[in-house]
Amino acid sequence: MNVAVDAMGGDHSTKIVVKGAVEAASELGIDITLVGNRNIIDRELDLTSSDHVRIHHCEEIVQMDESPSKAIFKKKDASIRVAFDLMKKGAVDAVVSAGNSGAILAAGILISGRMEGVERPAIAGIFPSEKGPVTLIDVGANVDCRPSYLLQFGIMANAFAKSCLGIKNPKIGLLSIGKEGGKGNELVRLARSFFKQSPLNFAGNVEGCDIFTGDVDIIVCDGFVGNVALKLSEGMGDTMVGFLKRELASSFFGKAALVFGHHALEKFKRKLNYEEYGGAPLLGINGVCIICHGASSSRAIKKAVDLSARYVNNRVLDKMAIELNKYKR
């Protein structure tokens, strides 16, 4: 198992990404290929402690605010692109990047290519809920969708949740604005009939609140709605902890609670966002890729490497291909 980690991606320093990758290598025994500028990586890397880590040098970087498709097309030696090239050649088994997510998506489609029969690859965000992980798909790859895309998102997430999250027969919900069948926009109403006719374990419409109840295991939506939901929930974690701290600080007993609870609050804030599962898998390409949050901690990077290894070991791509084939029309 060898995972390419994009050492140049992320809002923070290369240091954090390298730290997470090195921890994955030493703690999980996974071989890591750090893709990026050797001079910068070397500064962060104590090579004596990392038998499992090697560097693949490249010159270019896709900036976080760069136009994704242009950057991927022009910058042939950018770390994101080179990581996918290595996977294409079979030199690595998976790619993990906290870089420009649009560029990762573009590189995935351009270099790895779509899986046979897949209309649109999609990004699956994994949320922690009271009853276990909830996979929200799509969280940003496809802003304008057709009903058939949504069905495929469900099929792909189904294979992923079974193989990588250990959920036997995932319950799938369609994100709408009411449980009743007639509710929702045109896209959802049409997609609903596709899901009802499919052999998937379709539980009907769900609402925004269900992302955190865990009543279903997979929630399908278009990438615009999914991205708004993802960013809303991420932002809310920070805001809520801030709110709560101020609320507590305003009373004597609250102040005492803050003293005792500070650590738990911080832990809780981290738990709410991307860190728990490391990153969001890009489903529907001929390869394994986990997209990490730009602000990922080293722990998130380590978790993402772990998830990518599970993806490879559990042969999710093969299983997904079989599932997709069943639904061919």
Place this chain on the structure above:
Amino acid sequence: MNVAVDAMGGDHSTKIVVKGAVEAASELGIDITLVGNRNIIDRELDLTSSDHVRIHHCEEIVQMDESPSKAIFKKKDASIRVAFDLMKKGAVDAVVSAGNSGAILAAGILISGRMEGVERPAIAGIFPSEKGPVTLIDVGANVDCRPSYLLQFGIMANAFAKSCLGIKNPKIGLLSIGKEGGKGNELVRLARSFFKQSPLNFAGNVEGCDIFTGDVDIIVCDGFVGNVALKLSEGMGDTMVGFLKRELASSFFGKAALVFGHHALEKFKRKLNYEEYGGAPLLGINGVCIICHGASSSRAIKKAVDLSARYVNNRVLDKMAIELNKYKR
């Protein structure tokens, strides 16, 4: 000032609605007309204590799960419909209801009618943020929108926020999946050019997280996305407090924090949802209507009555008409 409160609406008992209405009457000096079944209301009402409260009897109720438009069309003596009839006749100045929100919307459009020039009335949800209230429009009235609807939502919310929330020159953002202009779905990309050409204080695209940062005062989106965001944030409050309690209960210091912080946590949970501003104004009809959450507390009902009175006193309808007229094309 006389506000009609739908005594039959809501997930909970008439008791809670009546309690909130009576409190509004006694504490705020607003005359209240409780619309509903006299026998049921009488049981909850201590008339000696409520000079400002009278009952307007009606026989029918729209159930929470009933088909809205059918119910409003058929049940001519339903409390929601009768409340709007009273406003139409000038017997009351505003309507407050925690009933079936689809039915409230249908009654508003059918009985009060759209304001001149308004293509689609919309529901404005008010969120508490770190920097003050943020108005999210539309939160569920219109699931499939045209770009021109979105511009009108912005114009209406602008007049509302200026008049009722005391914001001088509201900053307006368009909900999308990235700050950059090119980002978003087709609807958002088209609407953006409308906003840029308007004299509104348009701040560009915002993201899901901005609902809680308060960097803009108004966020415009279609009713599908807005409803998902509304329900997500409501559900998240409950889930997060549950999470946090379990997190705290798992350690000795955390347990101590829980003992001291229990009250603050509960207060915080309430603050996050609908209760702070009572309800969501229905903008764009010829009348004043605040739609309350089905699970409203009596405090929320009182706050909603207060908001409706401000809406009337500040002549929001007149101001909105002037604003809408300016943008006539």
